[in-house]
Every structure is written in structure tokens, then in C-alpha cells.
Amino acid sequence: MNTPAKLGAYALGLAVVFGGALGIGNAVGAVASPPAAQPHTVHEAPSATPRRPAAAAPASLPGGLQMSESGYTLTPQTTTVPPGEATDFRFTVTGPDGRPLTGYQTQHGKQLHLIVVSRDLGDFQHLHPAKAADGTWSVKLTLPEAGVYRAFADFAPEGGHGLTLGTDLHAAGDYTPRALPEVSRTATVDGYTVELGGELVPGASSALTLTVSKDGKPVTDLQPYLGAYGHLVALRAGDLAYLHVHPDGEPGDGTTAAGPGITFHAEVPSRGDYRLFLDFQHEGVVRTAAFTAHAGQSPAPTATPARPADTAPTPRPAATPEKSGSHGEHTH
Known part of the structure; x- marks a missing residue:
């Protein structure tokens, strides 16, 4: 075997072992693509923008900001309610299978709590609708005056975790939003x-x-x-x-x-x-x-701050710091 051939074989061996370190993987990649069953044999070239790890997911939102979550969707039959009139308000919660949900857990004495508040937080109602066999909920709802309201369905499906889904309701007419009341105890x-x-x-x-x-x-x-x-x-x-x-x-x-x-x-x-x-x-x-x-202010962290990366520990045993005799308590 001549010298170029020997070098090519040697490079191929390194690529299998190290996955293309120092550019050898790029050279081998031009010869053959790695088999799908061995995803770690070849690494891609570094990118200026690091990838998000597969396990990283955005933090969950507080309840009520979405009308659909975890496959469940709040679906009102109407979102317009005449102000000052008792209206038969109907809605369903559609499940992951696309059908109205009929199985609910009982929480705080009810299968579903309907909270309706005006967008300026001046009006509040806590209602308990009745559920028909087909999964349709209904309740007499009176929006006292014109404006925009938020309806929250607070529930837990059978076998699932608690959810709060929200949707806006509108009472037509002229209105002026009220200022949020002052902080008071x-x-x-x-x-x-x-x-x-x-x-x-x-x-x-x-x-x-x-x-x-x-x-x-x-x-x-x-x-x-x-x-x-x-x-x-x-x-x-x-x-x-x-x-x-x-x-x-x-x-x-x-x-x-x-x-x-x-x-x-x-x-x-x-x-x-x-x-x-x-x-x-x-x-x-x-x-x-x-x-x-x-x-107001978030609580200060109680954990001991990490040592800066560029500070090396003192090698002398005598320099080991004395341990503290107390630890911060967690608030429950």
C-alpha cells in the first residue's frame, strides 16, 4: 500500500473513533455518510448560534391566558352578550379527540367553576354552570354594563390535571374603563x-x-x-x-x-x-x-453563590473555610 492510501485508511479510523475531531470527520464525511443507527459517529461543524437542548421547554404560562391548552379548548357558543340582560350562556370544553368533554373531576365541590370578571377588574362573578349529557355547559349570565369581560373555566378532566382556560366576552355599547382600586388591606x-x-x-x-x-x-x-x-x-x-x-x-x-x-x-x-x-x-x-x-421585590436567593470560574481554590489544607453553623429556612 502506497503512502497516500495508508494516510487515507488512518484518517478513516480516526473518524470512527473521534467523530471528526479537528476536521478529519469532514474529510471522511465526503467518502461515506454515517449509518442512521450510529448517530454519534460524526459531529456537525460548530455553529455560531448554539442549538436549544432538546429537553429545554418554555416555562408554563399562568392559567387563563389561553383558550386552548394540553389539547383542551374552551369553545363558547357566543362571545357577545347584551349588557344588563340575563342571557343563557352556553359553552363546551373540547378534548384532544375533538369532541366535547363529558368526564370531569369534582374540585371544591363542583366539576367546573366559571369566573367572569370585567377587564378593568371592577366586576366579579363566580358561577357554577349545569352540564348536559352531551358536554354542553349552560348558565344564566348577566354582564352589568357595556365593556369587555374575561370568562375563566376552571376544571380538571377525568384522569388529567387542573386547567384554567379563558376567553373574552363583549357587552356592546359605550363604556369607560375604571381605574384599578388603590392597594388596601x-x-x-x-x-x-x-x-x-x-x-x-x-x-x-x-x-x-x-x-x-x-x-x-x-x-x-x-x-x-x-x-x-x-x-x-x-x-x-x-x-x-x-x-x-x-x-x-x-x-x-x-x-x-x-x-x-x-x-x-x-x-x-x-x-x-x-x-x-x-x-x-x-x-x-x-x-x-x-x-x-x-x-414587590422577589425574595433574595438563599443558596451559597458559586465560586467564580477564574478563581482557583487554595491548595493549602489550612485555608479550608470554616463551615457556617446555620442555614436559611425555606418559606412554605
Whole structure:
């Protein structure tokens, strides 16, 4: 074998072992393409723009911003409702098979919760539609005045996880959007006063306690509503992102008091203003107290910062730093 032939054979061997290091793979690639069953035998030439790893996926959006998610789609029969008139509002949730969904899990006492709010967050309704055998939901809906509203369907399909799908509704006519109410820790409704305790912290779960009183006296005999002593909906001002908020305990568990305080755990995705709507039941009537709350600075990271890449560790054993005797606590 002459010298050029020997060099060619040697280059081919290196390509199989190293996958084209230092350009040898390019030379071999011109001779034969690698078999499909061996995807790692040849590497592509470096690109100025790195590829996104296959496992990387965009972060999930808060609920209610989309009318379709995970194969399920909220489909109203109409999106125009006359203002001030009770209207038979009908809709379906279409499943991944393209058919109206009929199987739902029961959550908070209902298979589906329909939340309808005006886009300026001045009006709020928590409704519970009735489902027909064919999967069509219907409810009497009154949009009090002209404007744009957002409807949220909060549900979980059988065998699936909870979803919140949203769609806009329109009540025709002239209207002027109202400004978001100022941040406040006190709300009054029908002679009841509700005090908001706790802070919204972006990117972290935080406890919110809402304390109910009437005529200056604490209410200690709240009645269960949707499997709890209160139901809280949180919406981000601007895009109306819908946030799931969960109460502590449940009626009859032996530890959860029937007031005056109702504690929830909320996690907001970003800084900014949020509108909170608390439904509570007392003396047989469900009432809604509304607050505007602000989420401020995100919590500081508690992890020890990594050593800069260009700082080499000290080789002397005596230079090993003393370990700290305490660790930061996680907030739940």
C-alpha cells in the first residue's frame, strides 16, 4: 500500500473513533455518510448560534391566558352578550379527540367553576354552570354594563390535571374603563369587614390570612363554601392571569376554625398589582370581598453563590473555610 492510501485508511479510523475531531470527520464525511443507527459517529461543524437542548421547554404560562391548552379548548357558543340582560350562556370544553368533554373531576365541590370578571377588574362573578349529557355547559349570565369581560373555566378532566382556560366576552355599547382600586388591606361588604394580612412575594409561596368581622366583632361561625371556609381568586392586573390559591385545612377536620381568620397560600409569578376576590358564607349568604394587593421585590436567593470560574481554590489544607453553623429556612 502506497503512502497516500495508508494516510487515507488512518484518517478513516480516526473518524470512527473521534467523530471528526479537528476536521478529519469532514474529510471522511465526503467518502461515506454515517449509518442512521450510529448517530454519534460524526459531529456537525460548530455553529455560531448554539442549538436549544432538546429537553429545554418554555416555562408554563399562568392559567387563563389561553383558550386552548394540553389539547383542551374552551369553545363558547357566543362571545357577545347584551349588557344588563340575563342571557343563557352556553359553552363546551373540547378534548384532544375533538369532541366535547363529558368526564370531569369534582374540585371544591363542583366539576367546573366559571369566573367572569370585567377587564378593568371592577366586576366579579363566580358561577357554577349545569352540564348536559352531551358536554354542553349552560348558565344564566348577566354582564352589568357595556365593556369587555374575561370568562375563566376552571376544571380538571377525568384522569388529567387542573386547567384554567379563558376567553373574552363583549357587552356592546359605550363604556369607560375604571381605574384599578388603590392597594388596601381592608374591604367592606354588606356590613362585614375583611382584613388582609400577609404579603404577595413574586416567585414564592406566601401565606395570606383574611379575617372576617361584623359590627366590630370577629365572625367565628363561618359556613363551609365549596369545601372550605372561603374561596379566593387572584388575578394579575393587566393581562388577568388566573392564579390558583389553596386554603389551609377544611371544615370538620378537627383543627380548622370556622373563622375569623381564613388562611390561603398564594404564589404570584411576577411583581405588580393583583386583584383578590374572597368568597365567604355566613348566615346562609355568600358574599365577596375584593382587595388590590401589590407584589414587590422577589425574595433574595438563599443558596451559597458559586465560586467564580477564574478563581482557583487554595491548595493549602489550612485555608479550608470554616463551615457556617446555620442555614436559611425555606418559606412554605
